Amino acid sequence: MKIGLVLPVVVQHPSTRAEWERTAGIAEVAQIAAAADRLGYHHVAASEHVAVPREIAVERGGTYWDPLSTLGFLAARTRRIRLATQVLVLGYHHPLEIAKRYGTLDQVSGGRIVLGLGVGSLREEFDLLGAPFEDRGARADDAIRALRASLSDPAPSYDGPFYSYDGFVVEPHAAQVRVPLWMGGRTRRSLRRATEFGDGWVPFGLNVDELQAMLGTVDLPDGFELVLGSGRRLDPLGDPDATLRAVTRVREAGATVLGVSLVSTGAGHYCDQLHALRELTGQAGCTFDADPGHDRDD
Incomplete structure (x- = not known):
């Protein structure tokens, strides 16, 4: 099982945000991402919301750094760690x-992006952006098919029920021949979407029994990631x-990738927690990809 990092600071939920995150900025985020990179963690992840209604933000949080800007900055300060959206809302974008945008990021990062994609559920945000809400699932399926046909092609062509194009040049395009697509969601439909169109599934809000029941209804493709x-x-130190x-519980549930958040009192403590987690879970069979001699902060 590989371990990735749900970045602190860039998404702040009122019930879990550490006090230091309120005033932290890109320097702290870059410090943590660079440490995770040196230690061989699998990925860092950032999520997407454009604008959250004030009354909803009180409960669910309103701080969501733009993933493209954030991951683009971190691409220049890391070497090997993957850069994941978890998740990008398909209905907000052609x-x-x-x-184009994430293909460019894939080029400048040396082929390190993972596109976590979701259908979206915040109707107020859809309405604000002028994005159709009622048929968002069908539109998302079509968008995923279009992305699969287009991400790595400089002259993409696609013809579907919602998206159709031909005769355009899209450069730069993704460096990877097949960009990993992880599908977010908590329904059987999201799992079917992941196994049919994607390379992984990122479920949320499901207990182990619900998860196992859903997984028992499908055959997972070879190399499929359960995130x-x-x-x-x-709190590996504490x-x-x-x-x-x-x-261990997550690994026994069938995860191939674990996305963690860590207890911390600051960016330096967060990096210490990353070191401790690597030592602890490496002994338990989790895999890391660090270069010898580059596993400690300067």
Whole structure:
């Protein structure tokens, strides 16, 4: 099982945000991403919301850094770690807009993007952006097919029920021959969408029994990634036993990738937690991709 990082600061939920994140900025985010890169973590992830209604932000949070800007900045300060959107809302973008912007990021990062994609559920945001809401699932399916046909092609062509284009040049395009697409969601339809069109599934809000019941209804393709969260912030320095139990539970649930958030009092402490988590979970069979001699902060 590989381990990735749900970046602090760039998404701030009122119930889980650490106090230091309120005033932290890109310097702290870059410090943490660089440490994760040196230690061989699989990915760093940023999510997307354009504008959250004030009353909803009180409960769900209103701070969401733009993933393209954030990951583009981090691409220049890391070497190997993958740069993941978790998730990009398909209905807010034309497929070729995604192909151009994230294809460019894939080029400048040396082929490191992972596109986590979602249908979206915040109707007020759809309405604000003039994006259709009622048929967003069908539109998302068509957008995913269009992306698969277009991300790595400088002259993409696609003809579907919602998106159709031909005769355009899209340069730069993605460096990867096949950009990994992870589908977010918590329904059987999201899982079917992931196995039919994607390379991984990022479920949320499901307990282990619900997860196993859904997985039992499909045959997972070879190499398919099941990307699960840790369920709570982990504290490998303060409570290594509970941390190891949480990681083991996720791995036994079938995860091939674990996305973690960590208890922290600041960026330096967060980096120390990354070191501790690597040591703890590496002994338990989790995999990292760090270069010898580059596994400590300067």
